[in-house]
Amino acid sequence: MHQVRLFFIALQFFTRVPVPRWVGYQPEWLQQCARYFPLVGAVVGGFSALVLWTAALVFPATVAVGLAMAASVWLTGGFHEDGLADSCDGLGGSVTREKSLAIMKDSRIGSYGALGLILVLGLKATVLLGLMDSDPTLAVMATVWAHVTSRAAPVWLLQALPYAGDVEHAKAKPMAMRIDGPGLAVALGLVVLASIVAAWLMPENVPLLLGAVVASAALTFYMQSMLDRRLQGYTGDTLGATQQIVELAALLAFLGLAPLFPLA
Numbered sequence: 001m002h003q004v005r006l007f008f009i010a011l012q013f014f015t016r017v018p019v020p021r022w023v024g025y026q027p028e029w030l031q032q033c034a035r036y037f038p039l040v041g042a043v044v045g046g047f048s049a050l051v052l053w054t055a056a057l058v059f060p061a062t063v064a065v066g067l068a069m070a071a072s073v074w075l076t077g078g079f080h081e082d083g084l085a086d087s088c089d090g091l092g093g094s095v096t097r098e099k100s101l102a103i104m105k106d107s108r109i110g111s112y113g114a115l116g117l118i119l120v121l122g123l124k125a126t127v128l129l130g131l132m133d134s135d136p137t138l139a140v141m142a143t144v145w146a147h148v149t150s151r152a153a154p155v156w157l158l159q160a161l162p163y164a165g166d167v168e169h170a171k172a173k174p175m176a177m178r179i180d181g182p183g184l185a186v187a188l189g190l191v192v193l194a195s196i197v198a199a200w201l202m203p204e205n206v207p208l209l210l211g212a213v214v215a216s217a218a219l220t221f222y223m224q225s226m227l228d229r230r231l232q233g234y235t236g237d238t239l240g241a242t243q244q245i246v247e248l249a250a251l252l253a254f255l256g257l258a259p260l261f262p263l264a
Contacts, residue, residue: 006033010040015075017043034158034179035186037151042194045147048072049140052128061132065125068143081117083240085109088116090237097231101165104237120244127251134258138205141198142254145212148194150247153220154239155179155187160224164233207261208254215253219246 008019010033052068059067073081090104092112103110109117131139158179195213199206223242227234 005029007036007039009033010036011043014040014079015044016077017075031179032183034155035183036190037155038148038187038190038194041147041149041151042144042190044072044075045144047075048147049143052132052143053136053140056132056136061129061136065128065132068128069121069125072147080240080243081121083237084120084244085113085117086237087235087241089113091226091230092116097164100231101235104235120248124248124251127248127255130255131251131258134255138202138208138254138258141202141205142208142212142251145194145198145209146216146247146250146254149191149212149216149250150243152187152191153216153223153242153246154234155184156220157224157227157234157239157242159184161228162233163235164227164231164238165235205261208257211257212250212253215249216246219249 005023006029008023009029011017012019012023013030013033014037048068048071051071052064055064055067086104086106086109089106089110089112090100092110092115095103128139128143131142159181162178195209198209220242223238223245227238231238
């Protein structure tokens with residue numbers, strides 16, 4: 001029952017989905033629920049994929065992609081996109097660690113943040129459109145898988161890096177605590193499960209899936225190295241940025257490898 005409660009806490013934290021009143025809340029649960037971030041990704045990705053599939057039955061692919069992206073942003077309240085913009089502002093220029101952290105605390109969006117949002121969301125839209133043109137079923141599967149896997153990347157950072165900001169003044173103080181090994185194992189296990197399901201449903205696309213795994217891991221390790229070098233740790237904003245970047249990397253891998261492994 002406690003594990004179900006932790007999933008609902010994660011769902012409540014990252015989405016607009018209402019949760020049962022019996023779930024309750026304890027501050028320490030916020031750190032413990034990180035293991036279920038990929039499962040929240042399955043909910044968000046599933047909702048976005050459903051909108052993508054149904055909208056494509058009525059509208060052109062361009063409109064279906066736009067509606068699918070709007071659906072995921074609405075469901076999450078733009079939580080990760082906000083982190084991406086703040087991270088781009090804080091890390092875009094050659095400034096000190098302290099200046100970067102101060103910039104990311106500013107709620108106003110700057111040039112780097114605006115450019116980051118435009119480029120990442122624009123690329124995501126064009127990649128999804130390319131996948132729809134290639135194979136709509138693959139686009140749906142890739143959407144769900146990318147959302148699941150990209151939400152395991154922040155969990156990895158929670159275990160691999162210390163919190164870079166002021167723990168006492170963190171907006172979500174429990175999230176400034178490192179996740180334990182079993183929690184990380186659960187998150188990675190959910191990615192493995194999602195990959196097995198995707199491979200079972202579409203065995204012909206296993207090479208694309210493996211490529212997406214490599215791309216997601218590579219960008220996760222890059223973000224870990226860059227954040228360690230620039231900030232000596234992570235912040236909530238950089239966790240959101242990591243999710244967005246890894247999601248885009250996974251979708252790019254699916255699209256880039258699709259011509260190399262055409263359907264029989």
